[in-house]
Amino acid sequence: xxxxxxxxxxxxxxxxxxxxxxxxxxxxxxxxxxxxxxxxxxxxxxxxxxxxxxxxxxxxxxxxxxxxxxxxxxxxxxxxxxxxxxxxxxxxxxxxxxxxxxxxxxxxxxxxxxxxxxxxxxxxxxxxxxxxxxxxxxxxxxxxxxxxxxxxxxxxxxxxxxxxxxxxxxxxxxxxxxxxxxxxxxxx
Numbered sequence: 001x002x003x004x005x006x007x008x009x010x011x012x013x014x015x016x017x018x019x020x021x022x023x024x025x026x027x028x029x030x031x032x033x034x035x036x037x038x039x040x041x042x043x044x045x046x047x048x049x050x051x052x053x054x055x056x057x058x059x060x061x062x063x064x065x066x067x068x069x070x071x072x073x074x075x076x077x078x079x080x081x082x083x084x085x086x087x088x089x090x091x092x093x094x095x096x097x098x099x100x101x102x103x104x105x106x107x108x109x110x111x112x113x114x115x116x117x118x119x120x121x122x123x124x125x126x127x128x129x130x131x132x133x134x135x136x137x138x139x140x141x142x143x144x145x146x147x148x149x150x151x152x153x154x155x156x157x158x159x160x161x162x163x164x165x166x167x168x169x170x171x172x173x174x175x176x177x178x179x180x181x182x183x184x185x186x187x188x
Contacts, residue, residue: 023058023059023063023102023106026063026066026067028101028102029053029059029063029064029067030067030070030071031095031098031099031101031102032053032058032059032102032106032107032110033049033053033064033067033068033071034071034076034077034087034091034092034094034095035095035099035102035107035110036049036052036110036111036114037049037077037085037086037087037091038087038091038092038095038096038099039095039107039111040111040114040115040118041115042114042115042118042119042122043082043084043118043122044084044085044114044117044118045079045083045084045085045118045121046065046068046079046083046085047083048114048117048118048121049064049068049085049114050064050065050068051117052110052113052114052116052117053110053113055113055117056109056110056113058106058109058110068085071091075088076088076090076091077091120172120173123172123173123174123175124172126145126146127142127143127144127145127171127172127175128142128143128145129141129142129143129168129171129172131161131164131165131168133161134157136159137157137158137159138157138158138159138160138161138163138164139155139156139157139164140155140156140157140158140164140167140168141153141154141155142154142155142156142167142168142171142175142178144175144176144178144179151179152179152182154182
């Protein structure tokens, strides 16, 4: 009787920095990278994938970086001029066949982590924040933008750089929600 192949059983990957239940197989890591690209609707970069998988303690940094590099060299996906990865049809088809070899918790966690990182990166690019040191405070100016047009520019003065950085980080997590809340507050 033939046994079904399960790439997660080949423990050939570095495991430093991963939690119990993380991926310990180079082939499983490659499958996960392809799975993420095939199933994530956001535009994502190699760094988004690396950061999400490493921050989630799913796989080792060097293993993920190596998997991405190999997959690009093999033509399973490409990196466009903006740094976003695009999956090939062959790789997408292969993922449909082997994705069930990955634990569902790993699949769901990785997609959610990558989605959040990709969204935040896009927010940073599209919605600029400047922090300037003034005489007695720090001035933080936040822009809610769409391509080349600002919908809102909000400037706040705060006493410390730490507060300005905290506001910047919170703003960049979801500038659209801040814009909507402010508009709702004005009109309610």
